[in-house]
Amino acid sequence: MTTERTADLLAKTLRDAIIRFSRRVRQARPVGDLTFSQLSALTSLQLAGALTPRELADMERVQPPTMTKIVGKLEERGLVARTPHPTDGRQVILAATDEGRAVYALHERARNEWLAVELDRLTPEERETLARAAEIMQRVARG
Amino acid sequence: MTTERTADLLAKTLRDAIIRFSRRVRQARPVGDLTFSQLSALTSLQLAGALTPRELADMERVQPPTMTKIVGKLEERGLVARTPHPTDGRQVILAATDEGRAVYALHERARNEWLAVELDRLTPEERETLARAAEIMQRVARG
């Protein structure tokens, strides 16, 4: 029972911490920059090399129509290219363009700047705690 | 330099972890339930007892017009009441209604259910790490 109670309290604490933290990071976004979601999708794409919309949606934990929108924005800006699947006409292959990779690196850097500065102020132990927490959250999110 | 590099990498890792984690938690929301933001605002209100919109906006790290919207939704549902400030005619006092408190407790519980179950699966050490990370994120968000 103690564990249950702890988990319950932790769930609340964690949610509150995350919502405030996200909003704070969001505020640090320069005008005209890539949004949170766009940057995350672009990152996944680059890491994976190439993905179908469905795969990307699963990876990003959103529904396919949502991913269509996000990819649409990225494509408009020439950062991502859609190419037809070689054998399956229904599917599409998404990949970052050269410009996508370049813009990504730039914006990623700018996006992280505020956060990195803040994190740099922490003690090494605190950073270690956050790194471990990030790993755990990824695992839980993965389900 | 090593610290800077670590902070930079951590910033990216943490962002990715948080965005996926948030989306996963968001998915667990029952239809018709309070949203993430609404629940967070209601929580702050209850903990504080009563707040002005400005105070609540600052606490939730959003701009005042955003808070107007969120509170509007809560008020529509009779969960929050606006009362005039006793001495300052410009200000408004926000407080959770009895129904707000009741509905909050119910929904909070439902909302946490999935997450609490997941967290309960972790080891005590992992939960401890998350708890510590939550505290650190709150501090960073606070600025």
Place this chain on the structure above:
DNA sequence: CCATGCTCATTAGCTAGGCTAAGTATCGTG
């Protein structure tokens, strides 16, 4: 060999949540 049913992606249409800029009412002070 083709009809039927499944899967993939998109479109349409909705809601919430975030922002800035502008408007309105009130306060407080010179």
Place this chain on the structure above:
DNA sequence: CACGATACTTAGCCTAGCTAATGAGCATGG
């Protein structure tokens, strides 16, 4: 008492989520 500052709201915009429905292509069973 006029005028600047403050508090909240309104208006208008965008992103990001969702579900439901559509259209195109695959695959399979008769």
